[in-house]
Amino acid sequence: MTDMTTPSLPGGSWTLGDRTVTRFGYGAMQLAGPWVMGPPRDHEAALAVLRAAVAGGVTHIDTAETYGPRVVNELVREALHPYADDLVIATKAGGRRDGQGGWPSARRPDELRAQIDDNLETLGVDALDLVHLRLGDAEGPVQEPVAEAVETLVDLQRQGVVRHLGVSNATAEQVAEAQSIAPIVSVQNRYNLADRRDDDLVDRLADEGVAYIPFFPLGGFTPLQSDALSGVAARLGSTPLSVALAWLLHRSPNILLIPGTSSVDHLRENVAGAGLALSESDLRELDRIGR
Numbered sequence: 001m002t003d004m005t006t007p008s009l010p011g012g013s014w015t016l017g018d019r020t021v022t023r024f025g026y027g028a029m030q031l032a033g034p035w036v037m038g039p040p041r042d043h044e045a046a047l048a049v050l051r052a053a054v055a056g057g058v059t060h061i062d063t064a065e066t067y068g069p070r071v072v073n074e075l076v077r078e079a080l081h082p083y084a085d086d087l088v089i090a091t092k093a094g095g096r097r098d099g100q101g102g103w104p105s106a107r108r109p110d111e112l113r114a115q116i117d118d119n120l121e122t123l124g125v126d127a128l129d130l131v132h133l134r135l136g137d138a139e140g141p142v143q144e145p146v147a148e149a150v151e152t153l154v155d156l157q158r159q160g161v162v163r164h165l166g167v168s169n170a171t172a173e174q175v176a177e178a179q180s181i182a183p184i185v186s187v188q189n190r191y192n193l194a195d196r197r198d199d200d201l202v203d204r205l206a207d208e209g210v211a212y213i214p215f216f217p218l219g220g221f222t223p224l225q226s227d228a229l230s231g232v233a234a235r236l237g238s239t240p241l242s243v244a245l246a247w248l249l250h251r252s253p254n255i256l257l258i259p260g261t262s263s264v265d266h267l268r269e270n271v272a273g274a275g276l277a278l279s280e281s282d283l284r285e286l287d288r289i290g291r
Contacts, residue, residue, distance in 0.1 A: 021059045032067045041262075047079040093153070213255075
């Protein structure tokens with residue numbers, strides 16, 4: 001197994017339902033081919049980065065059957081099965097891939113059940129640790145009812161094939177609707193230094209003991225905002241991505257990171273970067289980016 005000789009994982013841990021995970025996790029989306037379709041360019045390198053993440057202490061891996069499709073789940077299985085007892089693998093349901101590489105929704109009860117079966121098969125497990133119900137579309141959250149989809153996943157949870165539930169790409173109102181139906185242990189939404197629309201939701205979930213998992217943590221910056229971030233990074237002798245990851249860990253204790261990469265070296269850089277020490281003045285300057 002590849003050894004990731006890096007400092008201890010930054011951020012400590014968080015409890016997801018009845019499982020404790022490292023706040024620094026790993027997002028496996030980038031292991032697929034271009035546009036998250038097809039096999040990776042380097043199969044062995046993809047396996048190596050998964051093994052390096054776990055060898056380095058990561059206990060939270062984020063994946064989805066739609067990545068590839070099937071490809072990334074099968075890489076996770078090949079690299080890590082049989083899974084360590086402390087490893088939590090989070091996946092998704094609520095969408096599919098079309099022949100053009102699109103991401104159409106698929107949230108009817110029969111579609112969700114089929115996706116859970118596909119995830120069970122490709123990951124090689126009898127039960128999924130955590131399933132995020134993927135809502136909205138490629139542009140972001142869409143206001144729409146979620147009760148039927150959540151109730152379908154609750155039924156699968158009662159059958160024992162899903163352990164914990166989360167929601168992804170959701171509005172605050174949809175999160176509350178889902179919570180009125182079943183315990184929700186995590187919310188996975190777009191959030192970063194520049195895109196702070198979920199600030200209130202992050203704080204509410206922290207008070208409730210619910211994890212918030214941002215995706216694309218560096219995406220969405222305008223040139224001006226990127227210049228501001230780059231300025232802080234230059235002063236600290238670091239990189240914009242490192243500062244953005246470190247800021248997320250400082251932002252709230254319920255934030256879990258899932259930065260993705262297909263490179264072991266880049267994985268090491270992400271771990272080191274997320275552990276960057278930010279002063280109070282650094283944090284005040286960074287907070288102004290998204291205000």
